[in-house]
Amino acid sequence: MRYSKYFLFTSKENPAGAINISHSLLIRGSFISQLSSGIYNFLPIGFRVLKKVWKVIEEEMDRIGALQVLMPALHPSDLWEKTGRWQTMDNVMFKLQDKKGANMVLGTTHEEIITDIVSKFVKSYKNLPLLLYQIQVKFRDEIRPKGGLVRAREFIMKDLYSFHTNWECLDKTYQDVYQAYVRIFERLSIPVESVEAFSGPIGGDVSHEFMVVTEAGEDKFVKCTNCGYAASTEIAQIKKPEINYKYKPIDKLNKVHTPSVSSVEQLVNFLGKKPQNFVKSVLYRVGSTYILVLVRGDKEVNEIKLEKYIKNELKIMEEISMAKEDDFDRLGSVIGFIGPLNLKDKILFLKNEKKLSDEIDLKIIADFSVYGLKDVIVGANEKDYHFVGIDFDNIEIDSFADVSTVIDGDKCVKCGEEYRIFPALELGHIFKLGTKYSEPLKAYFADKDGKIKPMIMGCYGIGVSRIISAILEAYSSENSMTWTFNSAPFFVYLITINMDDEAQYKISDNIYNGLSNFEVLWDDRKESAGTKFKDWELIGIPICIVIGNKIKEGLVEIKVNPNFPKTISNKKINSEFISKLFDSLSIFITLQEVEEKIKHIYNELDGIVNG
RNA sequence: CGGGGUGUAGCUCAGACUGGUUAGAGCGCGUGCCUUGGGAGCACGAGGUCCGCGGUUCAAGUCCGCGCACCCCGACCA
Structure with a gap:
């Protein structure tokens, strides 16, 4: 491709409002342009990158026997109503009506549609998985x-769905997809961590996320410094401490006046203590049961873990909600000043006075983080008052549980060593769905014995457009993108320093034609050398061939994006080999060697990355 | 959805507080000259619904009101 005929409009200026390096570089390089908030055009060079990523994903999906389809983006509401997601996903759905007034939705995801398709065609175990x-x-x-x-x-997403006669078969496919994902990210040279994850509204019991560590991400995961176990902070569990708890009621409560000071942050400022010197009490309601959760002041209640605990351990199945102001009134406490010490007495008193129904129950659950605390501060169930000088065994609790979100330094559930927290961007997520969609949408099949059963399903997503940002976040620097071998829009950037110099032009033209199999972008503009070098660096093409004055001596320069080798050695191969491959390049070599060199490098890289 | 901010040339932004001829700069774009190993130089030129609507005023890019859009922080979120 000749630059002069291409759609490339680079900019020296950072776009207003771009915070991430990937965002800024993609705009500056004219890879994408914004149409509206969160809506982007893929411009020619950006679309090339998208297609590169797309191709790797297709090849790996094909390799595990997945078949490609294309479903509509515009859906009627009925299928979504059948699974209940018309309501539960309402907050992220673009909903609209057609001219007849029928409800429509722009697809947020395609479980409903694919399940509908399969239910219409597949009736027998013979066609599964x-x-x-x-x-x-x-x-x-x-x-x-x-x-x-x-x-x-x-945004662009790859979404795969699998249908099975039984869970064992799903397990096998889940593993196949997991491995396919590992290969996809390897071939794109994206350093991902796979972490255990929360299934969320998509549903199912088991799921993994593929995360790339970057400040540009919006998620967090924890990884054990010892055994390497990794999990999303949404679900990461903490090792249970050796608990030796004997309830010792305190003789005299020491109450302090804390006017209009209720949050831990305010208390820290008011009393001059650390957040760890507080026990935070958070009240939840589950049917007629109130749950008071105690966590150390520097931690947060994890509602996903709490919900699991309440359902699995307490066997209470009603919906869990945060207590509201009238709940506090009912229990004789005050929002912002609730605490565990005298709350049960208050409730008993209210029940005796017939001011509170006997059905109401209160359970006090202490997070592991509360265990062993000495001399802490808790709410006094009275406006503007806290109790001080409390030890953990002065608090009468119903049970200890792991119900807080992991923070740096918490202990690994597998081996007991410390966790570290990493900021991350989620690129892929795989789920075992079971029959969540096959039941309501009647995706049934006849088994060998003629029994009609719902199909067992899995679903597996990759954020294709997001991958483009992730690659740049992983390797790029302020004024220079770095693409990986399989994502680069072009492999070679050919610079002709002086287009008016006939010798330079002719040789450039020959090299351009000679390397036509290697995706060459020829900067054939009558611009200054600096402009061309800056553009090469900005758009991040791995290899640069420079045709300049030295051509008189039959010499040509080949340069490598300095960050590019990192994207290869990331792949656990011999780094000495990599440096050898590139080290001899940033010098002038003879004209005859150019084609040979490029072919050699390309083939070696192809073997390493895709082999 | 809460908080904050911005909206002026294709882009990045001055000008607004303190209203007053014809609204500016840099970059980019066009033409010519010159230059060709690190975003060169000179000259000329094109390019504006100052986000929209309404109001105040002799006079509004500037002040006031309403609206819209976009950005940032938080909450939310496969």
């Missing part, structure tokens, strides 16, 4: 899109 996928646009009306392609309202 079945893996179908698409690479298509998704719409989510995110309240706050940000970071360019990091969180967009319209």
Whole structure:
């Protein structure tokens, strides 16, 4: 491709409002342009990158026997109503009506549609398992899109769905997909961590996320410094401490006046203590049971873990909600000043006075973080008062549980060593769905014995457009993108220093034609050398061939994007080999060697990355 | 959805507080000269619904009100 005929409009200026390096570089390089908040055009060079990523994903999906389909982005509401997600996903759906007034939705995801398709065609175990996928646009009306392609309202996703006769078969496919994902990220040279994850509204019991560590991400995961176990902070568990707890009621409560000071942060300032010197009490309601959760002041209640605990251990199945102001009134406490010490007495008193129904129950659950605390501060269940000087065994609790979100330094549930927290961007997420969608949408099949059963399903997503940002976040620097071998829009950037110099022009033309199999972008503009070098660096093409004055001596320079070798040695191969491959390049070599060198490097890299 | 901010040339931004001829700069774009190993130089030129609507005023890019859009922080979120 000749630059002069191409659609490339680079900019020296950072776009206003771009916070992430990937966002800024993509705009500056004219890879994408913004149409509206969270809605982007892919311009020619950006679309080339998208297609490169797309191709790797397709090849790996094909390799595990998945079949590609293309489903519509525009859906009627009925299928979504059948699964209940018309309501539960309402907050992110673009909903609209057609001219007849029928409800429609722009697809946020495609479980409903694919399940509907399969239910119509597949009736027998003989046609299962079945893996179908698409690479298509998704719409989510995110309240706050940000970071360019990091969180967009319209974005490209690869979504794969699998259908099975039984769980064992799903387990096997889940492993196949897991391995396919590992290969996809390896081939794109993206350093991902796979972490245990929360299934969320998609549903199912088991899920993994593929995360890339970057400040540009919006998620967090923890990884054990010893055994390497990794999990999303949404679900990461903490090792249970050796608990030796004997309730010792305190003789005299020491109450302090804390006027209009209720949050831990305010208390820290008011009393001059650390957050760890507080026990935070958070009240939840589950049916007629109130749950008072105690966590150390520097930690947060994890509602996902709490919900699991309440359902699995306490066997209470009603919906859990945060207590409201009238709940506090009912229990004789005050919002912002609730605490565990005298709350049960208050409730007993209210019940005796017939001011509170006997059905109401209160359970006090202490997070592991509260265990062993001495001399802490808790709410006094009285406006503007806290108790001080409390030890953990002065608090009468019903049970200890792991119900707080992991923070740096918490102990690994597997081996007991310390966790570290990493900021991350989620690129892929795989789920075991079970029959969550096959039941309501009647995706049934006849088994060998003629019994009609619902199909067992899995679903597996990759944020294709988000991957583009992730690659740049992983390797790029302020004024220079770095693409990886399989994502680079071009492999070679050919610079002709002086287009008016006939010798330079002719040789450039020959090299351009001679390397036509290697995706060459020829900067054939009558611009200054500096302009061309800066553009090469900005758009991040791995190899640069420079045709300049030295051509008189039959010499040509080959340069490598200095960050590019990092994207290869990331792949656990011999780094000495990599440096050898590139070290001899940033010098002048003879004209005859150029084609040979480029072919050699290309083939070696192809073997390493895709082999 | 809460808080904050911005909206002026294709882009990045001055000008607004303190209203007053014809609204500016840099970059980019066009033409010519010159230059060709690190975003060169000179000259000329094109390019504006100052986000929209309404109001105040002799006079509004500037002040006031309403609206819209976009950005940032937080909450939210496969």
